[in-house]
Amino acid sequence: MHELSVTQNIIKISSEEALKHNASKVKEIRIKVGELSGLIPSCIQYYFDIASQGTPVEGALLNxxxxxxxxxxxxxxxEGNIKEKSYNCPVCExxxxxIIRGNEFLIDSLEVD
Ligand SMILES: [Zn+2]
Structure with a gap:
């Protein structure tokens, strides 16, 4: 259920942004999700489609x-990326x-009408 609260957050923040810019419709919401965050993009999309109904971001594309x-x-x-499924240094092992990247979850940008 982690994705549901995250999705509600996306909708809340994006809706507020849309209102701030007097946008009638949000076309696209770009989100960055770190691999370590444990968030599953398809789950976010699923909850988004349900929870965005009746909000200014309804019908927006989630990128x-x-x-x-x-x-x-x-x-x-x-400093840099690691090999898949290993958490040690790829150079010296x-x-x-x-961990300097991979935990984040953020809304990158909105495209509005
Ligand atoms: Zn090393």
């Missing part, structure tokens, strides 16, 4: 971009790493 996980290695100072 969900996945952000890959990136780490910073304390051992060799590598150390597990002494910090």
């Amino acid at each position: 969900i971009e996945k952000i890959p996980i990136a780490i910073s290695c304390s051992n060799c100072n590598y 150390s597990y002494n790493v910090k």
Whole structure:
């Protein structure tokens, strides 16, 4: 049910933005979702279609971009993406790493009419 509250948030924020810009219709909402956030884009879309009915964002296209996980290695100072399904450094294989990207969830932009 995590996606439902996230989706309600998207609708609330986007609707407020649309009103601020006197937009009658929101055509597209671009969202960035980190791979680590655990959010499933198809679930967000599903809830969006239901929960947006009667709001200014009803019928808007959800454009969900996945952000890959990136780490910073304390051992060799590598910074960047990791190999799929592994959480260690791809250069020196150390597990002494910090996650610097992949947890985010944000609304990138809105396209309005
Ligand atoms: Zn390393």
